[in-house]
Amino acid sequence: MTQPTTSPNAVWQEVLVNRADRERMNGHRGAILWFTGLSGSGKSTMIHALEKHLHDAGRHTYALDGDNVRHGLCGDLGFSNQDRVENIRRIGEVAKLMLDAGLIVLCGFISPFAADRQRVRNLVAPGDFLEIHCECSLEICEQRDVKGLYRKARAGLIPEFTGISSPYEAPENPELRLDTGNESVEACVGRVLALLGGD
Ligand SMILES: Nc1ncnc2c1ncn2[C@@H]1O[C@H](COP(=O)(O)OS(=O)(=O)O)[C@@H](OP(=O)(O)O)[C@H]1O
Ligand SMILES: Nc1ncnc2c1ncn2[C@@H]1O[C@H](COP(=O)(O)OP(=O)(O)O)[C@@H](O)[C@H]1O
Structure with missing residues (x-):
């Protein structure tokens, strides 16, 4: 997969309504909340529980979920290293547009490579990208086996499965680490809301 660059004949057009205007109308700042972790670590559960909470509180949100985007x-795209890089690149650009739309964007992707997550962080201003690690051991994820994929991967039916036959690089310095293997969903939701400043 080639990495698209800026088109040489595309001229940037100035806008008459910008992010600050939209945030003022929304009554809150936008942000990208980026949940990373193994399959079954709790990314989807977290982004949808949080979106419901934030939406009910009047915040403007959008949840981007790995399975849905695919x-x-x-x-x-498949699950080769190259395709995962392209997957996260595209999603990063979409999340950036949604941030510009003034939204709180909740992203739940395995996003196994630190460099790809850093590239998304670099697309936006400091403070706009909050990396949240759903930290859950492979053992617990495999016990949960929410979709039966670990069983298939162990049986050799799914190649390049994260944690088994494809690497996962845990964040070294995330804004937040959630112990999703041991803490309750409610406790983890509370910790993210605290990070957002009591939203
Ligand atoms: N080989 C392999 N490895 C990992 N995951 C696999 C694979 N094949 C299919 N799936 C399913 O795809 C979901 C992960 O998609 P992502 O877009 O988040 O992956 S990545 O960020 O590009 O690595 C993942 O969803 P989650 O379980 O929600 O993480 C799986 O349901
Ligand atoms: N603290 C927690 N946070 C998120 N999920 C949790 C937590 N504790 C238990 N779970 C359970 O773990 C499973 C995680 O599955 P899912 O959200 O689909 O993970 P992922 O999107 O990372 O593949 C769900 O069955 C969920 O109820």
């Missing part, structure tokens, strides 16, 4: 925007 049905459309990234439906042409």
